[in-house]
Amino acid sequence: MLEDGLALQMGGRVAPCRIAWRLLGPDGAPVVAALGGISADRRVCAAPGTGEPDGWWQGVAGLGGALDPERWRILSIDFVAGPGGSSAPAQPASGVVPLLTPGDQTNALCAVMDHLDVGRLHAVIGASYGGAVALAFAADHAERTASALVIGAAHRSHPMATAVRVVQRRIVADARARGDEREGLALARALAMTTYRSQEEFNRRFSGHGAVRADGLRFPVEDYLDHHGRVFAERFDPASFLCLSQSMDLQDIDPARVRAPVTLVAMVPDAIAPAWQVRELHERLGRGHRIVEVATSAGHDGFLTDVETFREVLASFLAASGNR
């Protein structure tokens, strides 16, 4: 746990900030930072031999995975303003959501690196919101990483993704105003799931008929939406959600500023960072950067569900970045 001062880039203020971090792996091994989606935390994988529960990227990371804590030192943080152990910037005014950018998260990561005396990362790896942070890191702190792996994220939020997140935030804000924030968070998460998963997956899993009940019709997909909504609403509070959701929409990286070598992973399909957008980013990055396209039946969440595929993606990325 680090107590430090963190300057919000867009807000301009320096906010006192507690940053919860975790570093796992043998002394002297190269340090790799790994960051997941807004609901991920600093536990990327279980510490070997401890019997602790799986981390959010277990399988891809963890003992025997591509990011093996016996070979690499895995560094991660709980996102600033997230549901974990890090603190959130104070609200600038009542009802106004702090202007926290993915770049602000890179400052938090750098503060932890300073604290741990880690000068330079072997790689910063991020997926979804963490991918936006990893790309921001490659722009703002290029000298502090040898490479970046950016999965399911791009230089900006495209307006369709922003539109669906705007609706999610309004659902939560409306529910909060009427004192029903759990239900609002659950419904917003239900909506988010339609962007994290693919038509193909939904069609395979939930194609049954609606059931007529006394209180109205219920469709098979509703159990899934409600489950994910409930789990999310138990962990997140509205302020965290509003801040991190908006933070995704504040991603704004000029590709010309990216100086660390980046490998982009476009998942096909992906409603959050569609392949056309990741390809556009790759073109604008210019020479010295790579793009990998990965077919997934899950959609944006493919980095979580397609463990074998992403084990290979990471193994090949780490092997290549070892040769630099």
Added chain:
Amino acid sequence: MLEDGLALQMGGRVAPCRIAWRLLGPDGAPVVAALGGISADRRVCAAPGTGEPDGWWQGVAGLGGALDPERWRILSIDFVAGPGGSSAPAQPASGVVPLLTPGDQTNALCAVMDHLDVGRLHAVIGASYGGAVALAFAADHAERTASALVIGAAHRSHPMATAVRVVQRRIVADARARGDEREGLALARALAMTTYRSQEEFNRRFSGHGAVRADGLRFPVEDYLDHHGRVFAERFDPASFLCLSQSMDLQDIDPARVRAPVTLVAMVPDAIAPAWQVRELHERLGRGHRIVEVATSAGHDGFLTDVETFREVLASFLAASGNR
């Protein structure tokens, strides 16, 4: 205006029902029924020479269009339970939405045809919700039409489209419960717009930066979402919206039952009736049916925005169906 008894297919009850219809065009010309999305009404196009405002399909239909009221008799209805002049089935119980299917709308159309002594249509043409109705017509009343043109619709709602509509209905139901139904309808419509329009269109029109204001950030796409939400909320009431939205999810046509020759139009892309689903329907319909794929930059709403394209689609369909 027709006062008649309409039996709800799924509900099983016979409900007294007023059906508002419109028939435009010269006596003796072949009758074509045309039905649009849930917010369309019986005014497909303006009556020539009257100076009345445009109908919902003006350009594609109307004087000089493919569906010209000087050449065809254009029949349409306000959807049962819709915001127009037709009535709605009574709610089976407080808070429960009536089980109105697209097939129920075909019964309403048949009742109007009986009333007008129209034995058989030259074609039934429908897009979006109207497309679901046109397909149901080709299954349930095949003997009453020579052909059907089904645009942006399929035999079932796929679970991703259902999921987004479930969220829309919950937004409206929650807002209604707290006495704020206009705002709920507007937000539900804002969400619906993200399924009616394409990423490409949003990216072209709304890629500007968010503006920092005293009450928080505002993104360019929000003006668009709010405008469409407001216009919709002024016209629709929650009961209409809940019933027609759910009706889309009750579409359930066994392709083997479709006996009138159908031409399917898949728009690419279309989040409501994706091309993969329309192709699947085409395969399952078997011989004697056609599929046309139309590229559109707008998405599902392409049948409204791409006037030239759909003028050609309709002209070629009407010419071909004339040769049967």
